[in-house]
Amino acid sequence: xxxxxxxxxxxxxxxxxxxxxxxxxxxxxxxxxxxxxxxxxxxxxxxxxxxxxxxxxxxxxxxxxxxxxxxxxxxxxxxxxxxxxxxxxxxxxxxxxxxxxxxxxxxxxxxxxxxxxxxxxxxxxxxxxxxxxxxxxxxxxxxxxxxxxxxxxxxxxxxxxxxxxxxxxxxxxxxxxxxxxxxxxxxxxxxxxxxxxxxxxxxxxxxxxxxxxxxxxxxxxxxxxxxxxxxxxxxxxxxxxxxxxxxxxxxxx
Amino acid sequence: xxxxxxxxxxxxxxxxxxxxxxxxxxxxxxxxxxxxxxxxxxxxxxxxxxxxxxxxxxxxxxxxxxxxxxxxxxxxxxxxxxxxxxxxxxxxxxxxxxxxxxxxxxxxxxxxxxxxxxxxxxxxxxxxxxxxxxxxxxxxxxxxxxxxxxxxxxxxxxxxxxxxxxxxxxxxxxxxxxxxxxxxxxxxxxxxxxxxxxxxxxxxxxxxxxxxxxxxxxxxxxxxxxxxxxxxxxxxxxxxxxxxxxxxxxxxxx
Numbered sequence: 001x002x003x004x005x006x007x008x009x010x011x012x013x014x015x016x017x018x019x020x021x022x023x024x025x026x027x028x029x030x031x032x033x034x035x036x037x038x039x040x041x042x043x044x045x046x047x048x049x050x051x052x053x054x055x056x057x058x059x060x061x062x063x064x065x066x067x068x069x070x071x072x073x074x075x076x077x078x079x080x081x082x083x084x085x086x087x088x089x090x091x092x093x094x095x096x097x098x099x100x101x102x103x104x105x106x107x108x109x110x111x112x113x114x115x116x117x118x119x120x121x122x123x124x125x126x127x128x129x130x131x132x133x134x135x136x137x138x139x140x141x142x143x144x145x146x147x148x149x150x151x152x153x154x155x156x157x158x159x160x161x162x163x164x165x166x167x168x169x170x171x172x173x174x175x176x177x178x179x180x181x182x183x184x185x186x187x188x189x190x191x192x193x194x195x196x197x198x199x200x201x202x203x204x205x206x207x208x209x210x211x212x213x214x215x216x217x218x219x220x221x222x223x224x225x226x227x228x229x230x231x232x233x234x235x236x237x238x239x240x241x242x243x244x245x246x247x248x249x250x251x252x253x
Numbered sequence: 254x255x256x257x258x259x260x261x262x263x264x265x266x267x268x269x270x271x272x273x274x275x276x277x278x279x280x281x282x283x284x285x286x287x288x289x290x291x292x293x294x295x296x297x298x299x300x301x302x303x304x305x306x307x308x309x310x311x312x313x314x315x316x317x318x319x320x321x322x323x324x325x326x327x328x329x330x331x332x333x334x335x336x337x338x339x340x341x342x343x344x345x346x347x348x349x350x351x352x353x354x355x356x357x358x359x360x361x362x363x364x365x366x367x368x369x370x371x372x373x374x375x376x377x378x379x380x381x382x383x384x385x386x387x388x389x390x391x392x393x394x395x396x397x398x399x400x401x402x403x404x405x406x407x408x409x410x411x412x413x414x415x416x417x418x419x420x421x422x423x424x425x426x427x428x429x430x431x432x433x434x435x436x437x438x439x440x441x442x443x444x445x446x447x448x449x450x451x452x453x454x455x456x457x458x459x460x461x462x463x464x465x466x467x468x469x470x471x472x473x474x475x476x477x478x479x480x481x482x483x484x485x486x487x488x489x490x491x492x493x494x495x496x497x498x499x500x501x502x503x504x505x506x507x
Binding site for chain 1 (some may be wrong): 298301302303328331332334338340341342343351352355382384398399402
């Protein structure tokens with residue numbers, strides 16, 4: 001507890017120092033406010049825009065959560081199906097490789113044309129970008145687990161289903177969580193980018209309007225907001241994985 | 254009781270075992286020895302159904318099987334693997350209880366696991382995770398886990414290799430006791446002539462490439478071997494020398 005407080009204070013001082021340097025540099029170098037706004041201006045904008053920002057954020061958050069949950073479910077189905085049948089795996093792998101070669105930022109306009117300005121194209125974009133890392137890592141984890149524990153499954157006379165349930169899935173959990181870690185922030189950025197291209201609501205809309213109005217303070221506000229949100233997600237996932245992987249040596253030292 | 258005739262195993266198109274024939278003594282312990290890499294583990298794994306036989310015949314308790322169709326589904330053998338393979342997310346006790354039959358309720362399985370852990374001297378470690386225990390303790394837990402599984406023949410693949418000499422001797426005596434009480438047969442792969450002398454009623458020496466049984470050494474009856482003055486006496490020493498000589502011959506041939 002004591003060390004936690006010290007760490008927190010140290011971070012607070014670091015962040016405060018950074019902000020101070022930021023505003024100091026601006027005033028010394030005579031940078032005009034519309035090019036780089038000082039931190040107090042960004043803070044004032046945050047106060048001013050709180051309700052607007054939270055409305056846009058809620059929209060983005062909903063798309064993000066739906067898309068990410070969908071990705072997780074889809075990735076689990078895909079990796080388990082591929083794991084249990086070499087035939088499916090061959091085809092799934094081919095599909096996954098192709099799906100990674102598509103530059104999604106360029107597909108986004110097409111999705112908008114097809115599915116309109118609502119949340120559907122964003123969710124589809126997340127599914128396209130985030131299913132792959134989770135599925136790929138989970139599948140690799142399952143294969144490693146089988147290589148390691150198939151002899152044990154024979155010794156224990158486990159049926160394939162029981163081996164999957166008791167041996168392979170728990171053993172592949174760390175890899176699944178790694179995939180999730182990558183996807184969580186990736187999905188959020190994808191959503192904002194899709195909104196930037198065309199949308200009715202969301203942080204991307206706020207961002208594009210700020211850009212059109214030359215409101216650098218708002219742009220910076222969104223960037224900082226996304227950074228904070230991503231850090232928060234990473235923190236949450238790390239907490240979750242420490243809890244689920246209680247048995248890992250590095251979580252016990 | 255096992256009778257094996259002309260067993261043949263090839264891995265990756267390389268013949269590992271060919272013409273392996275042996276008869277086990279009813280309720281006996283056979284030590285399988287031979288140069289490292291000669292196929293001792295392969296023989297055990299094939300009996301377990303992990304590798305497939307390519308030819309041969311197995312007679313188990315008077316029932317005849319074609320070795321080629323010998324699959325994983327049988328429950329005749331149980332194996333203590335070379336590495337303990339404990340699951341890191343389960344405690345020692347949970348690892349052992351995992352081997353319980355599905356028909357046994359969890360509470361009964363836990364009780365059975367605790368009993369076996371007591372037998373292998375791991376009662377104090379039952380709530381520890383595998384990374385918290387020594388290699389020797391892990392090996393004992395693995396042994397306890399396999400003993401949860403009912404079978405006619407226990408296969409042990411160098412089960413005591415990672416265990417310190419004092420504990421090993423205790424476990425060897427205990428294993429012999431257990432096997433006698435359960436009236437099961439055992440095949441134990443070992444590099445240690447001393448271990449073979451203590452445990453085995455019969456020693457099979459594998460050699461050649463591909464390997465077959467090149468020599469059989471019979472040991473005195475268990476009642477004789479159990480006496481400490483025999484184990485540390487001259488006769489046991491001579492037997493150990495005989496094993497060493499036979500092994501040396503095979504090593505030189507490789």
